[in-house]
Amino acid sequence: MSSSAVAPFVAPDAIGDLAAATASDSALRRFLHGLPGVDQVGAEARAAGLATRSIKKDAKRWALDMIVAMTDLTTLEGADTPGKVRAMSAKAVQPEPGDPTCPSVAAVCVYPDLVAVAKRAVAGSSVAVASVATAFPSGRASLEVKLADVASAVDAGADEVDMVIDRGAFLAGRYSVVLEEIRAVKQACGRAHLKVILETGELATLDNVRRASWLAMAGGADFIKTSTGKAAQSATPPVTLVMLEAVRDFAEATGTVVGVKVAGGIRTSKEAVRYLVLVHETAGVEWLRPDRFRFGASSLLNDVLMQRAFQRTGRYHSADRVTLD
Amino acid sequence: MAVTTQVPDLVTPTWDYAPAPEARTLATIEASYDLFIGGDFVAPIDGRRFTTVDPSTGEPLAEVAEAGAADVDKAVRAARRAFIRWSKLPGAERGKYLFRIARLLQERSRELAVLESIDNGKPIRETRDVDLPLVAAHFFHHAGWADKLAWAGYGPDPQPLGVAGQIIPWNFPLLMLAWKIAPALACGNTVVLKPAETTPLTALAFADICRQAELPAGVVNIVTGAGETGRALVEHPGVDKVAFTGSTEVGRSIQRALAGTGKRLTLELGGKAANVIFDDAPVDQAIEGIVNGIFFNQGHVCCAGSRLLVQESVHDAVVARLKRRLRTLRLGDPLDKNTDIGAINSAEQLDRITALVDAGQAEGAVMWQPECRLPERGWWHAPTVFTGVAQSHRIAREEIFGPVVSVLTFRTPSEAVAKANNTPYGLSAGVWTEKGSRILWMAQRLRAGVVWANTFNRFDPASPFGGYKESGFGREGGRHGLAAYLRTGADA
Structure with missing residues (x-):
């Protein structure tokens, strides 16, 4: 049992002993359903x-x-080209031309085949390159194919890998399959950080979101991420609340800090600020850092830049003054 | 718009919310207020006035007329006169007035929320998001009943009672006014209402809304004052029904005064609600429920979950989580949109809370408060948790009516029920468990007028509210609430 200030609410001692909780299929099921x-x-x-x-x-x-x-500036389209990725990467390094006080974004997020292009484009900056992998977004491929996908991203220099869990296995109750896959991907990542996408829109219930969060963290996730942005429902505040509770409780039980990434459908500064409030008052101010909370977004950045300029000048610029990439 | 070139510090882990005050000027406060009798604002006959203050600063806000027995008499007579026509209006016509009042309340809700926060000390977040929406909802709900009383289940032709004398407390000034006036008017009664002496301003603003709605003169009369004014109203022979919300002590004296007079009476009194947390509770939501149960409205809630009954096996985990959550509560300026805990309504109430908190410590319970700076002016009390509380402690038996929760433990569901019911009160209770059958089992056994399951302090005009035992009798809201203002069956 951990000696943290806040004792875990769940009965099994397993929280302090993840190895025991994940040792067998039945132990894992008992543990997740005991949350x-x-x-x-x-x-x-x-x-x-x-x-x-x-x-x-x-x-x-x-x-x-x-x-x-905290932004992972993202493009995940079939139509992505090297030119598109280079333009977006330039924006990521210097979001507000002519304003050196504006920070760079955290990372650019692309498909594995464009990692090398992105890597060259952000070279010399603080911006990391993240790549989706594991048969994103559906995750419907063999483990072999998924690991090859991860390897191609990591070999091309990806700093972060965003994998998807096997929702089919999760919903069928085959938690061990999901866990083993996360562990295998984690190993394939090497030094790259692993973000585990739960695709909460497909998990449907908040109980499932809590279980999947713990499963991903037990598997070695550095981040747990709400969604691919490709499902009907992406990040929502209640889902994020439950995930923030999970990383908070996990840190208290195990001492391991895991980050949270919200992705899909967040387009306005107002919504994004509300997510920061959720982080602040759920996981705590210690999670308000780019290595513990991320926004996966494409159009959000321009709205934030508009609001940022308004805070500085008292005027909204014309939309023509923020760059389209 | 302030223009700045300062670069925010993104490294130091701190994020202070800047003050976000709602504009005080949204509410107009007159220097002096008269009584609202027969559709007009009239000066009190003997000219006496008292001062209402802003509890967050102690600053005086306005002089308010103190109604003497002669003023109360005038108000009751005005109500009697108005009753003759009002009670004969078709229900649909009365409904139109109520709908109009409901819409005006919505239109003026920002102003009323600010005024309520200033006069009461409660946070603007609560007046804006809870009080005012519920106030309008109560008028809309009862407006709908006005022409359907024959189908309410009280016989084919239920009749109004006459003049209702209504006395309301200071914790939800406008909401309690709505709970009293809306059903009374819908059922064809006229009213004389006395708001609490520390929070008269929104009732007087409501008087203005009655004029705006062109409500016939005398249907609603507002007499401001303290205990003496209330006594004059209760004892007036022209009053047919008394409705009182407040302390059990005053409720008792009212019931004594009315014995043998034939006047109808409903009482909504104190409470010492048990909020019961089982080991299979949805814990994060239960913590929110505990906070909402006892720290909502600074604990100035008769149905507050002031006794936290936690299954012993999860006591430490629940208390630790509760403490962590309480550290995030924001106490301060009631008009700041980010304030969670406002001011205590009066010096007198603060003294009462402090006395019981002292008693709790003296009796051996362990007190805990989050680190929290209290403003220097006005009346404030930090959120307080007592652990190690026994059933025999005063803080487990007496109503504190402040932001103070007493934590007790139980071992089995039967013990939870026994302890929850072991109180002279019986207004509300809460049950937290993921097991539906246990919720029903508990609800059948808890002797409380309201049992909340996996939630707390939720109100709706369609749901009857009221107590068992020393928490009073009669119901407000729902179909049941109409019975308090109707002569039914053989009486009709």
Whole structure:
């Protein structure tokens, strides 16, 4: 058992002893189903309550810069080309031309075949290159193919790998299959950071989100991520709330810190600031750093830059003054 | 718009929310207020006035008329006169007035929320998001009943009672007004309402809304004042029904005064609700429920979950999580949109809370408060948790009516029920478990007017609210609430 200040709520000692909890299929099932339930109505009410926080002035300026620094600027289209990736990478390094006070984004996120292009484009900057892998977005391929996908990204120099879990196996209750796959991918990542995408829109219930979060963390995730952005429902505040509770509880139980990435459908500064409030008042201010919380987004950045300029000049620019990439 | 070139520090782990105050100027506060009698604002006959203050600063806000017995008499007579026509109006016509009032309340809700926060000390987040939406909802709900009373289950032709004398407390000034006035008017009664002496301003703003809605003169009368005014209203022979929300002590004296008079009475009194946390509770939501149960409205809630009954096997985990959560509560300026805990309504109430907190420590319970700076002016009390509380401690038996929760433990469901019911009160209770059958088992055995399952302090005009035992009798809201304002069956 860990000696953390906040004792875990779940009965099994397994929280402090993940090895035992994940030793067999039945132990893993018992452990995941022994996690405290999530009352959906209550979780939604809490998320909605935190959304009423009013973030103004210095607090807002801080938030907008932090959102930029936490952004994984993303392009995941069939039509992606080296030119598109280079343009986006330039934007990632210097989001606001002519304003050196504007931070770079955290990373650019691309498909494995464009990692090398992205890597060259951000060379010499603080911007990392993240690559989706493991038969993104559906994850419907053999483990062999998934690991090859990961290897191609890592070999091309990816600093971070965003894998998808096998939702089919998860929903069928084959938790060990999911866990082993995460472990295998983690190993294939080598020094690259692993973000595990739960695709919460397909898991449907918040109980499942909590279980999948613990499963991913037990498998060695450095980050747990809400969604691919390709499913009907992407990141939502209640889902993020539950994931933030999971990383908070996991850190208290094991001492291992895991980050959270929200992805898909976050387009406005206002929404993004609300996510920061969720982080602040759930996991705590220690999670308000780019290595512990990320936004996976493409169009969000320009809205943040517009708001950022407004905070500095008192005027909104024309949309023509923010770059389209 | 402040223009700055300062670069935010993204490295130091701190994020302070900048002040986000709602504009105080949204509410207009007059220097002096008269009584609202017969559709007009009239000066009190003997000219006496008292001061209402801003509890967050102690600064005076306005002078308010103190109604004497003669003023109360005038108000009751105005209500009697108005009753003759009002009670004969078709229900649909009464409904129109109520709908109009409901819409005006919505239109003026920002102003009323600010005014309520200033006069009461409760955070603007609560007045804006809870009080005002519920106030309008109560008028809309009862507006809908006005022409359907014959189908409410009280016989084909239920009749109004006459003049209702209504006395409301300071914890939800406008919401309690709505709970009282909306059903009374819908059922064809006229009212004389006395708001609490520390929070009269929103009731007087409501008087203005009655005029705006062109409600016939005398249907609603507002007499401000303290205990003496209330006594004059209760004892007035022209009053047919008394509705009181407040302390059990005052409720008792009212019931004594009314004995043998034939006046109808409903009482909504104190409480010492048990919030029961089982070991299979959805723990993160249960923590929110505990916070919402006892720290909502600074604990100035008669149905507050002031006794936290936790299954012993999870006691430490729950208390640790609760403490962690309480560290994030923001106490301060009630008008700041990010404030969670506002001011205590009066010096008198703060003294009462402090006395019981002292008693808790003296009796051996362990007190804990999060680190929290209290403003220098005004009346404030930090959120407080007592652990190691026994059933015999005063803090487990007496209503504190402040942000103080007493944590007790139980071992089995039967023991939880026995302890929960072991109180002279019986207003509300909460049950937290993922097991549906246990919720039903508990709800059948808890002697409380409201049992919340996996939630707490949720209100809806369609749901009847009221107590068992020393928490009073009669229901407000829902179909049941109409019975308090109707002569039914053989009486009709």
